[in-house]
Amino acid sequence: MAHYDFNMPVAEAQVRQLKVNDTVTLNGTLFGIRDATQIHMFDRGRKTRFDMNGHAVIHTAPNAKWVGETKSAPSGYEPICIGTTTSARMERFTRPLMSEYGVRIIIGKGGLSEGSAAAFSDIGGVYLAIVGGAAALETTWIEQIEEVDLDDLNPESLWKFRVKGFGPLLVSMDAHGGSLYTEVNQAARGRRAAALASLGVKT
Secondary structure (H helix, E strand, O other), rough: EEEEEEEEOOOOOHHOOOOOEEEEEEEEEEEEOOOOHHHHHHHOOOOOOOOOOEEEEEEEEOOEEOOOOOOOOOOOEEEEOOOOOOOOHHHHHHHHHHHHHOEEEEEEEOOHHHHHHHHHHHOEEEEEEOOOOHHHHHHOOOEEEEEEEEEHOOOOOOOEEEEEEEEEEEEEEOOOOOOOOHHHHHHHHHHHHHHHHOOOOOO
């Protein structure tokens, strides 16, 4: 296990050096994205003005307050609570996010499936896990909401955050086929089988 501090954006080689159980802290730019954002981007042909190449996205629909555009809030929004949502609903968007926009890192909770694991391996990407219920802590890592795109979808807009010390986050899926979710699932199934066998239950 190793820890990495990344100043975003990152190169493919930096991401491919990560292994499951490593930890990562991000600094610089982080994009917030969710279901509706990606449905509009990939199903309805909308484009973003943001350059996401080499960047990370977090699955979120933040609670942000409109305060008007100021020097401290150039987007017009201040972060109130930036939580993370379950990633499984967005499984089908992993590959296009990486191949069409150059995204290298996806942050969320609950993990992703085989299609995303294949995309991470083929293109060079990782999934970083956040524990559910950590929104209050996450929000302290966000210095500013710099810009917002596709804001007619608010709160499922495409958010550009400036972050400092965002982490440490756990590498739970890597570019080498490693997945903590697969490991945990297999271990749980093994324990279940053993417990049932000890009770004389046939499966």
